[in-house]
Amino acid sequence: MTTELSAGALTWLLERARQDYQDLAERELSLDLTRGKPSPEQLDLSDDLLSLPGGRHTAADGTDVRNYGGLQGLPELREIFAGVLQVPVAQLLAAGNSSLELMHDCLVHALLSVLPGAESRxxxxxxxxxxCPVPGYDRHFALCERFGIDMIQVPMTADGPDLDVVERLVAEDPAIKGIWCVPKYSNPGGVSYSDETVARLASMSTAAPDFRIFWDNAYAAHHLTDEPVEIADLLAACAEAGNADRVFVFGSTSKITVAGAGVAFFGSSPANVQWLLRNNSKRSIGPDKINQLRHVIFLRDADGMRAHMERQRALLQPKFDAVARILETELGGTGLATWASPKGGYFVALQVQDGCAKEVVRRAKEAGIALTPAGATHPYGDDPRDAFIRIAPSYPGLEELERAIEGLTVCVRLVGYEKQAS
Known part of the structure; x- marks a missing residue:
């Protein structure tokens, strides 16, 4: 990554970076890029939800949504999301507001009850x-750490996890029970899995008969371009390969409507769905069907959901464009960093020189710019290269975001040139 510089050029660039950083610190900024939250303007797009269901309390099949029951969720809501999540309606559950909660519960149930195809708990x-493909999602890693599940890093490629590594590991070790996957516009690298990656995940041999792919399709509808990325149907591929029970599909409306009061989804094989329903029946008599009906009325159908996401895109795309423009203007050609411009999702992965990420984040914090901790993209918070920084452009206003990214690039230049001069 590093560009060779003469001693004189490096001295000049370092002095300029130090002056720029001093100027940055004197501005006494207070900017936050730590989490990928929807902005208030994005949440405003769903304000009509707050007045729904407007006295209506009957679902399409006559269910009184005010009462107990309906563990699988409203069929009409599942119909809206079945296509984008690539799960047949009959094999899709609509639950509470958090897909992370569903992932948590699936881990707990697998620990405490026998999965279909398993020999024991x-x-x-x-x-x-x-x-754990890296860079990856810190909350996935936190769940494993919470339950004492060992995490094995797997490098990401432009097509998804390195399948040569994955196939070798799962074939050798029966203790490997799963893999975390964000298959479309991944967090944080923006990678979308290729058809070959999906096919190999579906058909690979695993030493563990109860191996599960935790398919967190969090950004299934979150496009940022006129050419939405489509990925292959893993659930169908697993069934065709004779591994129907291999995949757990997760999704939610958290970044579609309102993050704190959305609806989460789980999809899988009929056997896995019955396994989860049976276990969930011990902890709940049914989800919030009033909120599910509210979403049905608001979104109307799959086309209505896509139209709503276009309004989301109109707010998000200028922010991602600004990040790409500033990074290229300030860091392009320096050899100090690389990044990708994602076609969807919520994050940008910035890769700085090895050994520099923690120091960049520290300098940014001292200048009033809060970033996700360096290392959050790796299990146990430990990025062995100390190179990855996750940028979350969604929440700040555009001008605030631009100031934050400009300040971040100052820190990258300062730390990078200091390292080269040492």
Missing amino acids: WVDQERIAFL
């Missing part, structure tokens, strides 16, 4: 491990 086994 996970908790009864000596060791459990998950493959």
Whole structure:
């Protein structure tokens, strides 16, 4: 990554970076890029939800949504999301407001009850491990750490996890019970899985008969271009390969409507769906069907959901464009950093020189710019290269975002040139 510089050029660039950083610190900024939250303007797009269902309390099949029951969720809401999540309506559950909660519950249930195809509960086994593509999503890693599940890093490629590594590991080690996947516009790299990656995940041999792919399709509808990325149907591919029970599909409306009061989805094989329903029946008599009906009325159908996401895109795309423009203007050609311009999702992964990410984040914090901690993109918060920084452009206003990214590039230049001069 590093560009060779003469001693004189490096001295000049370092002095300029130091002056720019001093100027940055004197501005006494207070900017926050830590989490990928929807902005208030994005949330405003769903304000009509707050007045729904407007006295209506009957679902399409006659269900009184005010009462108990309906663990699988409203069929008409599942119909809206079945296509984008690539799960047949009959195999899709609509639950509470958080897909992370569903992932948590699936791990707990797998620990405490026998999965379809399993020989015993996970908790009864000596060791459990998950493959973790990196850079990846810190909350996935936090779940594993919470339950004492070993995490094994797998490098990401432009097509998804390195399948040569994945296939070798899962074939050798029966303790490897799963892999975390964000298959479309991944967090934070913006990678979308290729058809070959999907096919190999579906058909690979695993030493564990109860191996599961946690398919967190969080950004299934979150496009940023006129050419939405489409990925292959993993659930169908697994069934065709004779591994129907291999995949758990997760999704939600958290970044579609309102983050705190959305609807989460789980999809899988009929056997896995019945397994989850059976276990969930012990902890709940049914989800919030009033909120589900509210979403049905608001979104109307799959076309209505796509139209709503175009309004979301109109707010998000200028922010991602600004990030790409500023990074290219300030860091392009320097050899100090690389990045990708994602076609969707919520994040930008900035890769700085090895050994520099923590120091960049520290300098940014001292200048009033809060970033996600360096290392959050890796299990246990440990990026062995100390190179990845996750940028979350969604929440700040455009002008505030531009100031934050400009300040971040100052810190990248300062730390990078200091490292080269040391």
